[in-house]
Structures are given as C-alpha cells and as structure tokens.
Amino acid sequence: MTFQDQARAAKVSATLLRRLDRAAKDEALRVMADRLRSATGEVLEANRADLDRGRAAGMAEGLQDRLALSEERVESMAAGLESLAGLADPVGEVVRGWTTPQGVRIEQVRVPIGVIGIIYEARPNVTADAAGICLKSGNASLLRGSSSALESNRAVIGALRAGLADAGLPVDAVNLVEGGHDITDEMMHARGLVDLLIPRGGAGLINAVVTGSSVPVIETGTGNCHLVVDADADLAMAEKIILNAKTQRPSVCNALETVLVHSEIAAEAVPRLVGALTGAGVRVHGDERSKALDDRVVPAGEHEYEAEYLSLDLAMRVVDDLDAAIAHIRQFGSGHSETIVTDSLAAARTFQDSVDAAAVLVNCSSRFVDGSEFGFGAEIGISTQKTHARGPMGLAEMTSTTYRLNGSGQTRLG
Amino acid sequence: MTFQDQARAAKVSATLLRRLDRAAKDEALRVMADRLRSATGEVLEANRADLDRGRAAGMAEGLQDRLALSEERVESMAAGLESLAGLADPVGEVVRGWTTPQGVRIEQVRVPIGVIGIIYEARPNVTADAAGICLKSGNASLLRGSSSALESNRAVIGALRAGLADAGLPVDAVNLVEGGHDITDEMMHARGLVDLLIPRGGAGLINAVVTGSSVPVIETGTGNCHLVVDADADLAMAEKIILNAKTQRPSVCNALETVLVHSEIAAEAVPRLVGALTGAGVRVHGDERSKALDDRVVPAGEHEYEAEYLSLDLAMRVVDDLDAAIAHIRQFGSGHSETIVTDSLAAARTFQDSVDAAAVLVNCSSRFVDGSEFGFGAEIGISTQKTHARGPMGLAEMTSTTYRLNGSGQTRLG
Incomplete structure (x- = not known):
C-alpha cells in the first residue's frame, strides 16, 4: 500500500470517526487496551528484534533504554488507553454561542481535525498514546515512528487495529507509516489528505518538519x-x-x-x-x-x-x-x-x-508546565508556537471548531 | 532598509505593543484616523498615479474599480479605525483558569501574537483595516500590498505612521513591505521575525503562500x-x-x-x-x-x-x-x-x-458567515483551515494565549 492509499483510507475513516459518540470511542479504547495486553508476548518479541538490530548497529545506550519495552511498559500503555476512555469527549463541546439580532442562533462547537500525522523518535510507547489521543478526539492517525522501532511499532499497531476491528470501527483509523525518508517528505506535502502534522523528538527533527512542511504543523518544544x-x-x-x-x-x-x-x-x-x-x-x-x-x-x-x-x-x-x-x-x-x-x-x-x-x-x-500537572489527563506534547495551541496540548487542542448557524428562513439584509 | 531590518524593527515595536493598555491603543487608532482624514488629498493623488499607471499597463476594469479610492472610501477607512477603538481589547482576556491540587493558580490569557505579515491584492482599504486590527490586538504588522497599489499604500501608511508618532507609539508598529517577488519569498521564510502570515486575495496567491511558507500561515478562504x-x-x-x-x-x-x-x-x-x-x-x-x-x-x-x-x-x-x-x-x-x-x-x-x-x-x-454579521466588529478574513482559527476571524483570532502560573513556592512532587 502506498502512503497516498494509506492516507486516503485514513481520510475515509475520519469521516466516520467524526460522527462517533463518546461511548463508541471509549468502548474501542478499552478493547484496544485488552488486545494490547493479550499481545504482550508478540510486542516484547518484536521489541527484542528491534533491540538486537540496534545493538548490532551500535545504537547508543540511552536510545536503547528509550526503545526497550517490558511487561510493565506494555501494561502502562494499555492502562493509558483505558484512562483516555475515562476523560470527557472534547468533540461537541460548545465553546461559545449567541443569537444574532435577526434571530439566527450561532454556536461554535469543537469538531475533530480529521487526519493527524505524528512523526516521532524511538519510544514505542508514544505509538499507543498518540493513537489513543487521536481516536478519543475523533481523529484518524498516521503514525510515523522511527525505523529503529519498526518491529515494535508494527506489533503495537497490529494489536490496536485488531481492537478497532473487534469494536466495529474502521481499522484505518490508526495507521503505521513505513518507508524511507521520501515517505516523511510525502507526509509533509500531503495537503488535502493530512490536516495537521506534529513532530515529537529532538530539535533536528522538529526543525526539519516545521521548515519543510506545506501541511500545517504544530511545533513542540525545545525548552531553554x-x-x-x-x-x-x-x-x-x-x-x-x-x-x-x-x-x-x-x-x-x-x-x-x-x-x-x-x-x-x-x-x-x-x-x-x-x-x-x-x-x-x-x-x-x-x-x-x-x-x-x-x-x-x-x-x-x-x-x-x-x-x-x-x-x-x-x-x-x-x-x-x-x-x-x-x-x-x-x-x-x-x-x-x-x-x-x-x-x-x-x-x-x-x-x-x-x-x-x-x-x-x-x-x-x-x-x-505539563499536561498531567495541568489536569489534562493526556498530553500529545507541549507547543512552543503561537498559533492553534500554545503550551501543554490535551484533547481539546486536537480539535478544530465549526460554527453551526440555525435559523428559520433568515436572509441577509445589508 | 532591507526587509530583514524592517522585520527586526517591527519585532522590537511588538515587544512594546504587547504591554500597551487598551486606552493607549484606542487613542492611537483615533489619532491615526485623524491623520488619514487630513491626508485625504495626498492619498487620492497617489491613488490617481496608481490608476494612471494601471490603465497605461492595460489593467482590467474590475481591478481598477477595486484599486480606486474616493473621498468616501478614505472617510470609511478612517471611520473603520475609529470603530476599532470602540471594540473590547482581546488582549488580557482570561480564556479559562483553575487552581491545581497543590494550590498553583493557572490562567490561560490572551496575548498578542507578535509580528503579523499580511500579503494582499489590489484594494488599498485593506491597508488601513489590517493595520488597525493588528494594532488593536497588540501586534505589529508587515503589510505587503500589491505593486499596482504602491503609491496609494505608501500614502495611507505614511498617514498611519504619522498618527502613531503623534500618539507616542513606535512607527514601526505598521510597515509597508516594498520590493519584488523575492521579498514575498523572504517574508515566507522569516522564521523568528514573522510569527504569522495571512494571505488575502485570489486562490493563486493563497496557494503560493500556503505551500511555500515556513512561517505559520492562516489560509483564508475560497468559498465553493x-x-x-x-x-x-x-x-x-x-x-x-x-x-x-x-x-x-x-x-x-x-x-x-x-x-x-x-x-x-x-x-x-x-x-x-x-x-x-x-x-x-x-x-x-x-x-x-x-x-x-x-x-x-x-x-x-x-x-x-x-x-x-x-x-x-x-x-x-x-x-x-x-x-x-x-x-x-x-x-x-x-x-x-x-x-x-x-x-x-x-x-x-x-x-x-x-x-x-x-x-x-x-x-x-x-x-x-461574516465577521460583521457575527458581531465581531472587525474581520481580517475567513479562515478555511482547521487549525488556529476557522471561520470569520476577528480580534480574538489575532491573539495567542499564554499560561500564567502563580504559586507560593510550590515544587513538583512526582
């Protein structure tokens, strides 16, 4: 499957996700958590393969630590998905509303963004976190993990997609993006298919995405x-x-x-x-x-x-x-x-x-200054840019808004 | 003055603008309106020069109409600045706030974005509108008008900057960006100097800025x-x-x-x-x-x-x-x-x-679906992108937010 096909499938699933009520999303998150727990053996085996490959290639110890999973880490990924199920749904929140002099009722309402691409470095636990946060906020995700964590990410995403299928949701709501650097480049230019890109990792990665992308990007932070x-x-x-x-x-x-x-x-x-x-x-x-x-x-x-x-x-x-x-x-x-x-x-x-x-x-x-300390319950990163979201980003920051106008035949006079 | 020098001067003025209270900004808007009214003769003369040049170059009649100013149009630009003075200040608005379990008080507060670049086509009335909206929201502006309106824009911006000086504010809060296409390109890559770019005009202009810029952009809308x-x-x-x-x-x-x-x-x-x-x-x-x-x-x-x-x-x-x-x-x-x-x-x-x-x-x-019908009092355009702002953009959409944390010695425990 090419990246374009994958992104198109994600976009189709996003049109279904945006209409799901909270109960359906929470149930899917719980089933995904179960499936991830059941797959602990496969995930750890895949992770060992990544680690062996990394060590053979001379991977630094710090990176190995970040890459390494354990039963506890897989359990914590599953528990993270369950805790998302306990959070309020940001979609449908009425941000503000008023009635015009002609009697048109206007509401500004939170809606999903659509398809969110996340480009991140070694930690495979980000995979489950990011997939869960995107799903809870009604968005499809294109997850571009590091090649050094490829087997681990495949195993994790396999389990999450099996959970989606069990819950009766489209599996293309969560996608692992594989391939070389040219695929990252395709993601950064997939206007119309990818609505938002979030790079998570070192300054080099973030800078490359921020300066190279024609898709809107949220810059997550280096902190001096x-x-x-x-x-x-x-x-x-x-x-x-x-x-x-x-x-x-x-x-x-x-x-x-x-x-x-x-x-x-x-x-x-x-x-x-x-x-x-x-x-x-x-x-x-x-x-x-x-x-x-x-x-x-x-x-x-x-x-x-x-x-x-x-x-x-x-x-x-x-x-x-x-x-x-x-x-x-x-x-x-x-x-x-x-x-x-x-x-x-x-x-x-x-x-x-x-x-x-x-x-x-x-x-x-x-x-x-952290999503958990702020009480957001989940965090996709800390934005240091001034548009869309600034500071810790929780579920609300993974939404857009739309204006709903409800009238009874009003037309504009002047 | 190079574009870089101009942008740096705008950035310095933005650090002053962000601390202005509403009264100072409103007074400046009123003085700018007065200065623009007094300069009606010069503005119309400059506009005639632009029109003569345009006709000589075979400018289409529709474009001539959009370029043409009259006493009434200049008066309406001045009145627009005065009406901005009557609107509430978006800066300082507390969007939400809460106290953490440890007693740290957190407020999310609207603050100016900083330096906003606006790239727009023939209409010279956009010049005064955009400068006024940026000033009221505490932002410095870099206004990149069409070369066909250059003389008109120079005259309008000259009057606005004279008003800023009279009001004791830095004239570099409002800037006309002159030069060829390479300057537009410099604007689109001035990360660290320009915080946000807003293209206003036809689909070609908007698409060029959205796909070519490494500075964050708000896409304003074509409407099918x-x-x-x-x-x-x-x-x-x-x-x-x-x-x-x-x-x-x-x-x-x-x-x-x-x-x-x-x-x-x-x-x-x-x-x-x-x-x-x-x-x-x-x-x-x-x-x-x-x-x-x-x-x-x-x-x-x-x-x-x-x-x-x-x-x-x-x-x-x-x-x-x-x-x-x-x-x-x-x-x-x-x-x-x-x-x-x-x-x-x-x-x-x-x-x-x-x-x-x-x-x-x-x-x-x-x-x-329009800022004035929504009661925003001012509109910089209608966003059709899903991040930062979507729909009619008023003064609030020209702000970022910051989190203010106020404690009494609290440190993080876990």
Missing part, C-alpha cells in the same frame, strides 16, 4: 527555560524551586536551564544557590560576575545561554535589574516556560506582562 | 458554498434563502455556488427554483436530471461543481438522498459554508454532524 531571582526574592523559596526545576527530571523540556540573579541580591544569592546546586550534583556554568562571587562556578560562554542542557548542568548570570533579565530571556529563551521568584507584586506583574512564552510563572517550579 | 434542498424543505424558504445567498453579493466567498436538490422533491423544486433564479438574472448550470425538469437549465460539466463562480452563475444537481448530497459536498466543497434547508430535525442534525466546514447552516443564508 529561565528562572529570575529578583531583588525581592525569598532565597529559601528560590533555592527550593531551582533545585526542583533543575534536578527532579533534568532530561525533559520543562526543566530549568538558566538562572538569572538580580545584582542587588547576588552577593548573598549566588553562593547560597551555587552551594545548593553543587551539593545536588549540578555543575554551574556562570558569567564573570557570578564566578567572582563563588569559585565553584565554571566559566560560561555565550553559547551556553543558548544550550538546552537536559542534564545536571545549569547556566548562571548576574543581571543588573529585572529589565536586563527580561532582555536576556527575549534573546535566548525558546518560548517554553519562564519563571520569576519574587515577593514584589510589581516585579511579578511586569515579568508576566513582558515575557512572551507558553507559560510564565511566579514563585513555582517550571516542572508544573 | 453549497445549499441542499432536502426532501422536507419548505420551498418558499429555500427559494428566498437561495436568492439571497446567490444574488445579494455574488462576488464574495460566502455567496452560494451550488444547489443540490433531493430527488423526492425535485419535480416541484427544480422548476420553481430555476424560475426564480433565472428571473433574478442567474444562469443555472445543471446536471441531466435537473435539465430534464426545466429546459432553462444549461448543461453543467463536472468541472463546474468545482467552480467558485463569484458571478450570477449557479450549479444545480439532483441527488438521490441526503447522503449523496453530503458526499457531493465532501468531494467538491472548499470547507467554507454549507447549508441545508429542511423541516426535518433528523436531517438537520445529520447534516450538521457530517459536513466538515467552517460553518454549517440550517435554514438561513450563507451570507451570514
């Missing part, structure tokens, strides 16, 4: 996240938030990468924070001013302010004032999550009004 | 709009709505292009509707079945179902049933506005649940 220690900061609070945001899970996009310290509080703050950070195993890369205040600081070059370390490394800079901190964030920030720690109401307001990012935080950890 | 006369239709109502939707203003995207008649009612409906339409000067291009019912019908080829006539022409087809009508719309519709006339609640519901378009109407005219 900053925290400003204001002159009026409670340093105990700053220390606690910085440690949490940097060390709780350093490899994710909402982890902290740079601390900007207001010069008025630097003499006290820098040694205290550097001490706490180095004590927690964090290497602090600082500018001249912070290094002068604590010699555990290693020198930072300007390129380090651009780095998304995703490791136990942190950049530190002493800035003259709040405006300088905001200017630094404007220059180096990736528009993900930016934080200030301050007791000053004026500083908090200036910061939240001035900084242009998906999330702007006062006195709490950037680790909260 | 259908109306279904259901078996249970009130024919008097159908006739009235069809005449309004086809003839009130045939050249716009929400005008009706195709009527699909349910076979059960065709013998009565076709002659009645064809009679009314031909009586109103409309040429009806029909399939064999409708032609057999009324010989005033001229034969339609399949390509005619794809046509956006934008004239006093209409395609007509007799369909077996509602499903066939929906299938026709799925095949030929442009996703703009689709209507059913019916007294059947079941048919109305099936139609609104099945048809995938920006607006789906029951028993009223597609001419209502």
Whole structure:
C-alpha cells in the first residue's frame, strides 16, 4: 500500500470517526487496551528484534533504554488507553454561542481535525498514546515512528487495529507509516489528505518538519527555560524551586536551564544557590560576575545561554535589574516556560506582562508546565508556537471548531 | 532598509505593543484616523498615479474599480479605525483558569501574537483595516500590498505612521513591505521575525503562500458554498434563502455556488427554483436530471461543481438522498459554508454532524458567515483551515494565549 492509499483510507475513516459518540470511542479504547495486553508476548518479541538490530548497529545506550519495552511498559500503555476512555469527549463541546439580532442562533462547537500525522523518535510507547489521543478526539492517525522501532511499532499497531476491528470501527483509523525518508517528505506535502502534522523528538527533527512542511504543523518544544531571582526574592523559596526545576527530571523540556540573579541580591544569592546546586550534583556554568562571587562556578560562554542542557548542568548570570533579565530571556529563551521568584507584586506583574512564552510563572517550579500537572489527563506534547495551541496540548487542542448557524428562513439584509 | 531590518524593527515595536493598555491603543487608532482624514488629498493623488499607471499597463476594469479610492472610501477607512477603538481589547482576556491540587493558580490569557505579515491584492482599504486590527490586538504588522497599489499604500501608511508618532507609539508598529517577488519569498521564510502570515486575495496567491511558507500561515478562504434542498424543505424558504445567498453579493466567498436538490422533491423544486433564479438574472448550470425538469437549465460539466463562480452563475444537481448530497459536498466543497434547508430535525442534525466546514447552516443564508454579521466588529478574513482559527476571524483570532502560573513556592512532587 502506498502512503497516498494509506492516507486516503485514513481520510475515509475520519469521516466516520467524526460522527462517533463518546461511548463508541471509549468502548474501542478499552478493547484496544485488552488486545494490547493479550499481545504482550508478540510486542516484547518484536521489541527484542528491534533491540538486537540496534545493538548490532551500535545504537547508543540511552536510545536503547528509550526503545526497550517490558511487561510493565506494555501494561502502562494499555492502562493509558483505558484512562483516555475515562476523560470527557472534547468533540461537541460548545465553546461559545449567541443569537444574532435577526434571530439566527450561532454556536461554535469543537469538531475533530480529521487526519493527524505524528512523526516521532524511538519510544514505542508514544505509538499507543498518540493513537489513543487521536481516536478519543475523533481523529484518524498516521503514525510515523522511527525505523529503529519498526518491529515494535508494527506489533503495537497490529494489536490496536485488531481492537478497532473487534469494536466495529474502521481499522484505518490508526495507521503505521513505513518507508524511507521520501515517505516523511510525502507526509509533509500531503495537503488535502493530512490536516495537521506534529513532530515529537529532538530539535533536528522538529526543525526539519516545521521548515519543510506545506501541511500545517504544530511545533513542540525545545525548552531553554529561565528562572529570575529578583531583588525581592525569598532565597529559601528560590533555592527550593531551582533545585526542583533543575534536578527532579533534568532530561525533559520543562526543566530549568538558566538562572538569572538580580545584582542587588547576588552577593548573598549566588553562593547560597551555587552551594545548593553543587551539593545536588549540578555543575554551574556562570558569567564573570557570578564566578567572582563563588569559585565553584565554571566559566560560561555565550553559547551556553543558548544550550538546552537536559542534564545536571545549569547556566548562571548576574543581571543588573529585572529589565536586563527580561532582555536576556527575549534573546535566548525558546518560548517554553519562564519563571520569576519574587515577593514584589510589581516585579511579578511586569515579568508576566513582558515575557512572551507558553507559560510564565511566579514563585513555582517550571516542572508544573505539563499536561498531567495541568489536569489534562493526556498530553500529545507541549507547543512552543503561537498559533492553534500554545503550551501543554490535551484533547481539546486536537480539535478544530465549526460554527453551526440555525435559523428559520433568515436572509441577509445589508 | 532591507526587509530583514524592517522585520527586526517591527519585532522590537511588538515587544512594546504587547504591554500597551487598551486606552493607549484606542487613542492611537483615533489619532491615526485623524491623520488619514487630513491626508485625504495626498492619498487620492497617489491613488490617481496608481490608476494612471494601471490603465497605461492595460489593467482590467474590475481591478481598477477595486484599486480606486474616493473621498468616501478614505472617510470609511478612517471611520473603520475609529470603530476599532470602540471594540473590547482581546488582549488580557482570561480564556479559562483553575487552581491545581497543590494550590498553583493557572490562567490561560490572551496575548498578542507578535509580528503579523499580511500579503494582499489590489484594494488599498485593506491597508488601513489590517493595520488597525493588528494594532488593536497588540501586534505589529508587515503589510505587503500589491505593486499596482504602491503609491496609494505608501500614502495611507505614511498617514498611519504619522498618527502613531503623534500618539507616542513606535512607527514601526505598521510597515509597508516594498520590493519584488523575492521579498514575498523572504517574508515566507522569516522564521523568528514573522510569527504569522495571512494571505488575502485570489486562490493563486493563497496557494503560493500556503505551500511555500515556513512561517505559520492562516489560509483564508475560497468559498465553493453549497445549499441542499432536502426532501422536507419548505420551498418558499429555500427559494428566498437561495436568492439571497446567490444574488445579494455574488462576488464574495460566502455567496452560494451550488444547489443540490433531493430527488423526492425535485419535480416541484427544480422548476420553481430555476424560475426564480433565472428571473433574478442567474444562469443555472445543471446536471441531466435537473435539465430534464426545466429546459432553462444549461448543461453543467463536472468541472463546474468545482467552480467558485463569484458571478450570477449557479450549479444545480439532483441527488438521490441526503447522503449523496453530503458526499457531493465532501468531494467538491472548499470547507467554507454549507447549508441545508429542511423541516426535518433528523436531517438537520445529520447534516450538521457530517459536513466538515467552517460553518454549517440550517435554514438561513450563507451570507451570514461574516465577521460583521457575527458581531465581531472587525474581520481580517475567513479562515478555511482547521487549525488556529476557522471561520470569520476577528480580534480574538489575532491573539495567542499564554499560561500564567502563580504559586507560593510550590515544587513538583512526582
């Protein structure tokens, strides 16, 4: 089957999906979960084949870890599908509504987008997550996983499609897209067949899709996240938030990468924070001013302010004032999550009004910027672009809207 | 000044615009309106130069009409800016908000997008409209008008920028982008400088921007709009709505292009509707079945179902049933506005649940699908894409959102 045939079949299934009520979708998700559980043996066998192939080709250990499945991981994928069944249906939600002077009733209602393509890297658990989120929001999915996870993805998608068939839904609602780089290129130019593309993975993948696609794309985020220690900061609070945001899970996009310290509080703050950070195993890369205040600081070059370390490394800079901190964030920030720690109401307001990012935080950890912490129940990624969706994307962000106009013969007068 | 310099200046001004309160923006709009009124003489002189150049180059009369300004048109541009000052500010609107179990308060708030590029064809009145809508929503604008309107646009933008200066705002909030096709190409690839591009004009322009741009684009619409006369239709109502939707203003995207008649009612409906339409000067291009019912019908080829006539022409087809009508719309519709006339609640519901378009109407005219009829007070176009905004776009659609998190030291636990 060519990609075009596959996409056309997905589009046909999407016309059926958009009319399903919640009960039908939830039942399908539960049957898919059952089928995935029953297929645990095949999935793990396929995963071993991927891992063997990867090791033979010299795959890095970190990638092997991300690729590796276990009984627990398959169970967690199945449980994820079941938990989607417990969430409210975004389709049909009336966003707003009003009646015109002539008596035409207008409602703006959430509807499925149609066919969503997801291009992602090694983790096979994304396969079940993405398929489930798309199905729950009434969308057909074209899942373009990494070639290194091909056997695993085939086994997972085989189980999910068997579940769809058991539930009486079209199997083409969920599709694995196989083939070389030319197929990714076809996906990016399948206007009229693919309604939206979401790349999930490293900056290279995301950039290639965002710049190369003529299908609308949602850019999911690299996170170069900053925290400003204001002159009026409670340093105990700053220390606690910085440690949490940097060390709780350093490899994710909402982890902290740079601390900007207001010069008025630097003499006290820098040694205290550097001490706490180095004590927690964090290497602090600082500018001249912070290094002068604590010699555990290693020198930072300007390129380090651009780095998304995703490791136990942190950049530190002493800035003259709040405006300088905001200017630094404007220059180096990736528009993900930016934080200030301050007791000053004026500083908090200036910061939240001035900084242009998906999330702007006062006195709490950037680790909260996440679909599960937001209570969305499911997350397809965190958007760092400004159109369609910005910040954590749950089920509602996987919908479009339509205007329904209901009249009784009205015509336009002027 | 190169385009890059101009875009950078716009971006700097956008950081100031995002912090303006409503009063400052409204005052600027009023001063800009005054300056435009005072410049009426210069604007009309520049417009005459454009028209002379156009006539010398053999510009079509229709284009000349769209290019031509008059005292009344300039006054209406100025009044448009003043009416924007009377609209609520979309920036700062809290879309939703909640408190997490740990007590972090989360608000999703509307913020400006940043720098918006608008690429449009001959009408110079779009220049003032677009500049005003962008300013009111806190965005800087890069306005890429047609070369045929260059002198007019220079004069209009000169007046608007003088108004910005008088009001103490950065003049780079509103910019005319001049130069050849290579500049349009630069706009389409100015990632990091231009946040959003909106093409307004014919299908060729829109398609070129949508497929060629790596900056996010909102596709504004070509409208191949259908109306279904259901078996249970009130024919008097159908006739009235069809005449309004086809003839009130045939050249716009929400005008009706195709009527699909349910076979059960065709013998009565076709002659009645064809009679009314031909009586109103409309040429009806029909399939064999409708032609057999009324010989005033001229034969339609399949390509005619794809046509956006934008004239006093209409395609007509007799369909077996509602499903066939929906299938026709799925095949030929442009996703703009689709209507059913019916007294059947079941048919109305099936139609609104099945048809995938920006607006789906029951028993009223597609001419209502318009920002002013929706009560938006201003409209930048009608989106026919499914992401970001769909349907008429007012001030709210010219914003992004940000999440503001306010805590008191909370850190993430798990």
